[in-house]
Amino acid sequence: MAGCRRADVRVSVLDTSPIVQGSSARQALENTVDLAVLADRLGYHRYWVPEHHSMRGVASSAPAVVVGRLADATRSIRVGAGGVLLPNHAPIVIAEQFGTLAAFHPGRIDLGLGRALGGSKDTAEVVRSTAERTAKDFSQQLEELIRYFEPDEDQVVKAVPAIGNVPPIWVLGSSTASARLAGSLGLAYAFAHHLKPDATPEAIRLYHDSFAPTGRLREPSTLVSVSVIAADTDERAEWLAGSTRLKVLSRVRGNRIRLPSPEDAAAYPYTASDREEIAARSGSVLTGSPETVRKLLQAVLDDTGAAELMVTTPVYEHRDRRRSYELVSEIASLLRP
DSSP, rough: HHHHHSSEEEEEEEEOOBBBTTHHHHHHHHHHHHOOOOOOOOHHHHEOOOOSSSOBBOOOOOOOHHHHHHHHOOSSEEEEEEEEEGSSSSSHHHHHHHHHHHHSSTTTTTEEEEEEESSSSHHHHHHHHHHHSSSSSSHHHHHHHHHHHSSTTTSSSSOGGEEEEEEOEEEEEEHHHHEEEEEEOOOOEETTTTTTTTGGHHHHHHHHHHOOOOOEEEEEOOEEEEEEEEESSSSOOOOOOHHHHHHHHHHHHHHOOOOOOHHHHHHSSOOOOHHHHHHHHHHEEEEESSEEEEEEEEHHHHHHOOEEEEEEEOOHHHHHHHHHHHHHHGGGGOOOO
């Protein structure tokens, strides 16, 4: 079951530690550790966790803490943040945290960085005030962070654990602006295809066009994140996908809910308008049997030119999520960049 290791295309995991209906943050985080151990055994390349705050359905709020736990629990898979929301933090603190992680786990830590709020405006203000978040623009914050990993001899303030313990730095984004920034700084780039699939090819092209080689990275490096629900049959996958479709519909209708069970989703009294809304918004979740998912993933690779796919799987039962990643692992060797 090492399909991911044999593939020319790297396959990785993005895990928000989802708190589904009737569950808890503690259970969600335990599921994340369990899934990371499985992904490591299956040969997935990397495992990333994000930073979100005050979201009732997301337990991943402290990526540095979760990354340390996952790195301890696994053996060879790369583990990282996907990502730290840099405006929420003083760059020196992130350098110290991820330098420490890289010291404990050499060659296995990634540092992905984004600029989103990570929650509502009210939440963001509590995490870090607007004045602090915007005192420097994102590019300045990135450059400051990089300086802590690569300090000049005359630099007065140093992030001591970061010196000599430098994880690969990725810029996360879903826009052409983030693509240009990543390229201009010579950093790796991860695009949120599962959020803006139509924008992916143009963003990846702009990243390659603007890429400036550095001592950190000589050639462009990209991945795209995709939402995938794989099951043994197309019918089973469609059944499981009902959960995330109802959650999306509820959000559109102004009612934020935790991911419901597929049974509750199937029993929901959908109107014709509801079904039209779901049909318009469900295309970004790649759903089906292994063969169906293989074709859908290959289409993403063909459209984007990416050589790595980072898979997130929004299903209710943890055992179904595990099974989805097992199936994706099995088809990974059939994918071609």
